Each structure stands twice: as structure tokens, then as C-alpha cells.
Amino acid sequence: MECAVGNGRKVDVFVDMCTQRDYLTPLGAQPTLNAHHILPNLKRLMAFARWAGVPMLSCVDARRPGEVRGLPQSHCVLGTPGQLKLPFTLLPDRVQIESDNCLCISLDLLQHHQQAILAKEHRDPFTNPKLDRLLTELPIRRFVVFGVSLETSIRLLALGLLLRSRRVAVVWDACGWWNAGDGDMALRQMVAKGCELVTTRQLVEVALSQHRRNGHHRYRRRSVA
Numbered sequence: 001m002e003c004a005v006g007n008g009r010k011v012d013v014f015v016d017m018c019t020q021r022d023y024l025t026p027l028g029a030q031p032t033l034n035a036h037h038i039l040p041n042l043k044r045l046m047a048f049a050r051w052a053g054v055p056m057l058s059c060v061d062a063r064r065p066g067e068v069r070g071l072p073q074s075h076c077v078l079g080t081p082g083q084l085k086l087p088f089t090l091l092p093d094r095v096q097i098e099s100d101n102c103l104c105i106s107l108d109l110l111q112h113h114q115q116a117i118l119a120k121e122h123r124d125p126f127t128n129p130k131l132d133r134l135l136t137e138l139p140i141r142r143f144v145v146f147g148v149s150l151e152t153s154i155r156l157l158a159l160g161l162l163l164r165s166r167r168v169a170v171v172w173d174a175c176g177w178w179n180a181g182d183g184d185m186a187l188r189q190m191v192a193k194g195c196e197l198v199t200t201r202q203l204v205e206v207a208l209s210q211h212r213r214n215g216h217h218r219y220r221r222r223s224v225a
Contacts, residue, residue: 010141013110014049016058017125017147017154019089022075022082023176024148029075029082032148032176041174041200045146046088048204055110057134059153060085062099062119091115097130105130107137123152126160135161142167142196144203146174151182158190169196171203 019042022028024035032038049056061076062083076083094115097105109116118131126132135143135157143161145154145168154175161168170190177183191197 010139011055012142012144013138013140014045014054014056015135015143015145015147015157016046016056016089017145017157018059018061018076018149019086019147020060020076020082021084021086022061024086030178032178033180035176038174038176041171042086042146043088044200044204045171045174046091048207049114050091052207053114056091056115057110057131058085058089058094058115058117059125059128059131059147060117060119062121064121085117099128099130101129103129103133105133107134107139109134110138120153124156124160125153126156135166136164142169144169144171144198146171148176149183150175150177151179151186155186155190158195159193162190162193162195167196168194169198169203171200172197173199 020028022030023032024039024042025031026035048054060083063074063077065077065079091114093113094117095109095113097109097116097118099119099121116134118128118134120128120131126135143166145158147154150172154170158168158170168190170187172187175183187197
């Protein structure tokens with residue numbers, strides 16, 4: 001797995017979807033039903049990203065208080081603890097990108113920061129114009145996707161990337177879901193459209209094997225939180 005930015009090689013980029021307290025903690029407003037199963041895999045992926053310097057796009061749900069008033073389950077409301085990302089999903093070298101309707105964003109963003117965090121107000125990640133531009137135009141080898149939720153945002157993200165002729169891999173054992181049947185159907189749909197499915201173990205072990213064969217550290221940076 002190539003993971004160096006800015007040296008002329010196409011790279012893999014991790015896409016971390018909505019790994020937030022409301023979705024992945026027992027006291028969250030809307031925890032995924034398999035949160036306790038995927039948390040160890042999410043931690044392993046993030047630890048690997050720190051060690052290997054894997055560039056990462058992180059997307060978070062951000063609802064405005066006035067838009068969720070009266071709803072029975074108001075989750076990921078701006079300014080609430082539940083809207084925050086889990087601490088282990090925050091890399092030391094990160095930047096928060098403001099959400100607006102402007103397409104203006106530098107495509108060399110991940111040459112200057114390891115992690116870029118962008119917000120979305122809809123389950124479709126492409127509704128954020130800046131994230132849409134990064135996903136569409138970044139000169140990378142493959143997007144490696146994980147997070148929440150498999151049957152909504154991850155499915156829309158993967159299918160949208162495939163429509164844009166981008167290569168996509170979904171780490172299925174690091175994806176949260178609220179409905180197991182819908183999650184399984186989403187996986188089948190993504191595979192039918194050309195998406196790769198990998199496990200956390202496969203992803204990390206293949207990358208480490210390539211590193212050992214090369215006999216040197218091929219990654220962009222090493223950092224510890």
C-alpha cells in the first residue's frame with residue numbers, strides 16, 4: 001500500500017466516516033448496534049495510520065440545533081459532546097476545514113497535514129462541496145473507507161466514488177451499522193459496482209508485508225499521539 005504524499009507516487013488515502021461519540025459510545029444518542037465489535041478495528045486502523053503516516057480525510061456529521069428541534073433522537077448536534085470525534089480518531093497533525101458552499105480548497109492539503117476533517121449536514125458526503133472536490137480530484141491510488149454507517153453514508157460515498165471512476169476499498173469489519181440486513185445489502189451493492197472489500201487485518205498485514213519486502217521505511221512520516 002503506497003502511503004507517501006507529494007513524491008510523485010499515487011497513494012492510498014484513508015476515509016474515516018463519522019467516528020463520533022453519538023454513534024460509537026453506549027451513552028451516545030444513536031449508537032450503532034455493532035459498535036463494540038468494530039471499535040478494536042477502528043483503533044488498529046488509526047494506530048496504523050499514525051505509525052505509517054497514512055493521509056486521511058475525516059468526515060463528521062454536524063447538525064445545527066435549530067434543525068433538530070423536536071426530533072426524538074437529535075444526534076451529532078454542533079456544540080454537544082456527542083458530536084465530537086472519538087479521541088483516538090484524531091491524528092496529531094490535523095486541520096479542520098470550514099463547511100460552506102465554496103469549492104475553493106487546495107488539492108495539496110494532505111501534503112501539509114496528515115488529517116483533514118470536514119463536516120456534512122446530510123447523510124450524503126458529496127453534499128459538502130469541498131469534500132466532493134477532494135474526493136473527485138485528489139491524485140491518489142485508492143480510497144480506503146471505514147466508519148459509520150455502512151447502510152447510509154459509507155454506501156453513498158463508495159457508490160459516488162465508483163461513479164467518478166475512483167478505486168475504492170471498504171474495510172467492512174470497521175464499519176458500523178444500525179440494521180444488519182441493510183448493511184449486508186449495502187456490501188453486496190458496493191461489490192456489484194466494483195468496490196473491494198477488505199478486513200482490518202488484511203489491510204494492515206499487506207501493507208506491512210510490502211514494507212518488509214522493500215527493506216526500508218517507505219512512508220511519509222511517523223508520529224505518536
